[in-house]
Amino acid sequence: MDVKDFRYDLPQELIAQDPLEDRSSSRLLVLDKDTGEITHKHFYDIIDYLDEGDCLVLNETKVIPARLMGVKKDTGAVVEILLLKRKSKTVWECLVKPGKKCRVGAVIEFGEGLLTGTVSDIVEEGNRIIEFEFDGIFEEILDKLGTMPLPPYITHTLKDRNRYQTVYAKNDGSAAAPTAGLHFTKELLKDIEDKGVKLAKVTLHVGLGTFRPVKVSDVRQHHMHSEFFQVSKEAADIINSTRANGKRVICVGTTSTRTVESASDDKGYLKEKSGWTDIFIYPGYKFKVLDALITNFHLPESTLVMLVSALAGREKVLHAYEEAVKEKYRFFSFGDAMFIK
Structure with missing residues (x-):
């Protein structure tokens, strides 16, 4: 299975740079995974595709302002840090630019000494383990000094950081938003619940590994963070009872998908569980829990395009993407949505 099999052409101008004023007014491409039929709607129409007794799985992770600008204490050189994984209260695995200047023992100051970090180790792919020193509460300092880690294809400045956050975000820890959830408003979720659809809330803290480019030609050789x-x-319990009643489990986003598929046994039964997952879903994968998926439009040759292709078939997905390009849908994080039913 070649990575080039998941390529499609995308005009630069279709990459959404700003969120819409009204979250739920984005467009919605509905793809029938069995027939390949495509329907064009708006996101607020999603309620028409949800039935009483169905279950929506939401990822409650919250994006932290994980990008920090600092200076090396000895030279004054500017250093950019992205917090990736929390190892303990004061220790994080970080992406550091420029990494070469930050050897073990390097001390970096942020906010004129409000926060200080010392590089204690260099790990996989050159990431740095940094031990932070500060007075007070780390999250409050981060709120003051950090900025939202928007993807590199978004060049505009985000005026309101809450727009890169779902309305149900609760648990701090992500370096990127679970973007399929950005389309929901509190009002739409209430209407969905009033219709008798259950909401199952899970957490997966999104790391940059989700967006890491596939650098091997054979997809099966790629390793997820x-x-x-x-x-x-x-x-x-909500997900298990939904399945037992013959209703659908509908995941909001690829992160919710990877969570339930990681947490279930071979028969699709879930128990209370937490841990680390590096599950990689690509064509040939047999879904154990998920029946349908709400997602955004993803980068060409990305693991996320591979995941949706595993659900609906590569040819149908790429045809839907071609249709979305033709109809001038907005792509990626702040773009439009897709419902694979």
Whole structure:
């Protein structure tokens, strides 16, 4: 299976640079995974495709302002840091630019000494383990000094950082937003619940591994970075009872998908569980829990295009993407949505 099999052509101008004023007014491409039929709607129409007794799986992770600008204490050189994985209260695995200047022992100051970090180790792919020193509460300091780690294809400045956050975001820890959830408003979610659709809330802290380009030609040789996930007993019970009643489990986003597929046994039964997952879903994968998926439009040759192709078939997905390009849909994080039913 060649990575080039998941390529498609995307005009630069279709990459969404700003979120829409109204989250739920984005467009929605509905793809029938069995027939390949495509329907064009708006996201607020999603409620028409949800039935009483169905279950929506939401990822409650919250994006932290994980990008920090600092200076090396000895030279004054500017250093950019992206917090990736929390190892303990004061220790993080970080992506550092420029990495070469930050050897073990390097001390970096942020906010004129409000926060200080010392590089204690160099790990996989040159990431740095940094031990931070500060007075007070780390999250409050981060709120003051950090900025949202927007993907590199977004060049505009984000005016309101809450727009790169779902309305149900709760658990701090992500370096990127679970973007399929950005389309929901609180009002739309209430209407969905009033219709008798259950909401199962899980957590997967999104790392940059999700977006890491596939650098091998044979897809099967690609290795995903691990990400922390958590499924509560309540969420597991909701999902299990939905399946037992013959109703659908509909995941909001690829992160929710990877969470439930990681947490279930071979028969699709979930228990309360937390841990790290590096699950990689590509064509040939047999889904154990998920029946349908709400997702955004993803980068060519990305693991996310491979995941949706595993659900609906590569040819149908790439045809839907071609149709979306033709109809001038907005792509990627702040773009439009797709429902694979």
